[in-house]
Amino acid sequence: MKTKLLLTTIALILFQFAVAQTVYTVDNRPESGAQYTTVQAAIDAASAGDVIYIHPSPTSYGSVNVTKTLKLVGPGHNPENSDGLTADLSTIALHADSANSIITGLVLSNITAYSLGTNTHGIHIINNRITNYIDGYAFDGQSNNWIVEGNYFDAGSYLTDCIRANNLNNLQVRNNIIKGQISSSNHTNVFTNNLFIQEDPSGDAQVFVGSNGITSPIVANNMFVFTDADITGLSSTGTAITYTNCLTWKVAGGTPLPALSGSGNLDNTDPQFANIPTSLTDYYNNDYSLNAGSPAIGSATDSGDLGIFGRNFPYDINGRAHSMPYPEAMTILNTVVQPGQDLNVEFQATQKN
Template sequence: MKKLLFSFVFLLTISFTTLAQTVRYVDNNTGAPNSAGLNYSTIQAAVDASSAGDIIYVQPSPNNYGNISMNKTLHIYGIGHNPVLNAGQYAIFNDIHFLASAASSTISGLNVRDFYLHYTAGNNDGILISNNRIRQAVRGNNSTGYSADIVVSGNYFQNNSHYHINNVNSQNWIISNNTFERSSTGSNSYIFYRLNNTTVLNNNIILTRQNGDGNQSINIFNACSGTQISNNIFIFTGNSVSNMNLGGNSALTFNNNLTYSVTTVLDPLGGTNIDDTNPLFTSFSPNNSLNNTTHDYTFQGGSLAINAGSDGNDLGVMNGGFPFNVRGYPTELPYLTDFVIFNNILSEGTDLNINVKANANNN
């Protein structure tokens, strides 16, 4: 008789792979297959063995996978940063460094500390960073000629005081449909740093717990210039906050945003913005984390955020039918909803009876 124990994530073979792509699996759980065939125990070994365009699936684990250095186009997926199954475990990383020739890569469904797009001698344009939990920041390049056309979407950012987006001098970034949560109560704990006039910041939810300074001001943007800020929802839970005027910024343009203070009265942004108004989410508590799975960021009837965007769609992360999910399921993959082993103790030669259920995600 044998008792079978499973660490299960990617039994499903994803149909969008092509003949030119190799799929590799990384698992650093105790007892996982070690460098057998296409199975690897370290992420860097899988990256080094891959060719441009290959796909890497990373199993959830209590063990940190460490850092990644990428010098080719790869598509790396976890199962989500807050999954239903696997006892809520996810794949956790420290830093992901895009070195040279990693253009058009995808990183999705992971828990990552930092993304660095800082290499100055290779093309890292067109990278998609989506549906991850990001504990610190996505950082750009000192040169305007590298790390352009980056899309940062569907992620959950949370940190006490570290900034979350730093364009540096990178061009044409789209930062959309993310949730940003600032836990620190310090007035000068900014979230966005060095956004420039090519940056698009739209359809995000930004929640800050900062308290105002002596002038009832806090800092969300710092050293930003010429950025168009549209269709976002800003939520303030701190005391003595009337504005977000701190930070040396210039020519920021706010259009079709909604602001809401839970405890104080905010100064109006004016123009096409909706000032100091409850967005009336379908389900939401400002005392909970933004990635709380009871939250539903669609809107109740009567919400002024409905169809209030500059594009005629809703404000916030659900704009235009974007498949935002608080669990961080990768958009490209189906996600598991149930996995049952009916006979995990069996004799040799006996069939293993399993029931697997999954929902299709949007692509």
């Protein structure tokens, strides 16, 4: 009975994709009813443009190699939404001809481009929880035009280079919550409407760093919020950063931070988040939207809001895929089932815009 219900649920959720491309389901739990038990097997069977839907599981799906344009979809990264489970992978390695792939709704350690003169352009990384880093390192400039948005970068240390932008041109990093550093970014890269959280820096905090230095990326409409009263300023290696319409705030108080270089900035300004019950890093229990009257409302370069909800982006703290219907309610209509009788279930789903 459970298998029949699971397969019916999968069919309802994934129906919208069936017309345009093939959907492959993956679940490594015993007797799950999915088509594959490993993500790599589903990738190998798929054709360019297909969708791989990865079910939550207590066991990681390990590392995978993507060698064609695919959409890898998980259920979101908040365990409370899927009986305490998420769909976890260690490393997604992007190889030849994986250009324009989409990665969404997953918990990941690393996403890395392994490009040797091959095409890994146009990767879209959206609504994931990333516990280590993404790395666009590639030879011959073959990893351009990436979009990284709506993610939660939950690095183990604020010193982790969670976005390694070596040789990534036209990188757009927008509407993410980032605990960690940005490594080796250049003047073609844009960082906008992110919330940078530094937990334990003392002295100068360096968000933009790297052995190759930083060469003037565009940094606008971001929030830089620090939880340590000992922080004395925000600095970078390489070319000095020009901050445009950005906000700084020390949650713990203490000596005010020096003014950011640039224009339109809100220095030492409380963003007035809607609800932070305990701490700024208690992610799933926080509401990072802005209270009415917040100075960050309408203060962006486009006259929108600063932070993760700017650009009218529907930031989802649960990490659910924007284009994916997700279960909202399920009601069993006949709780007593006689032998041979069907179990009648009313299933309701909602699709995010």
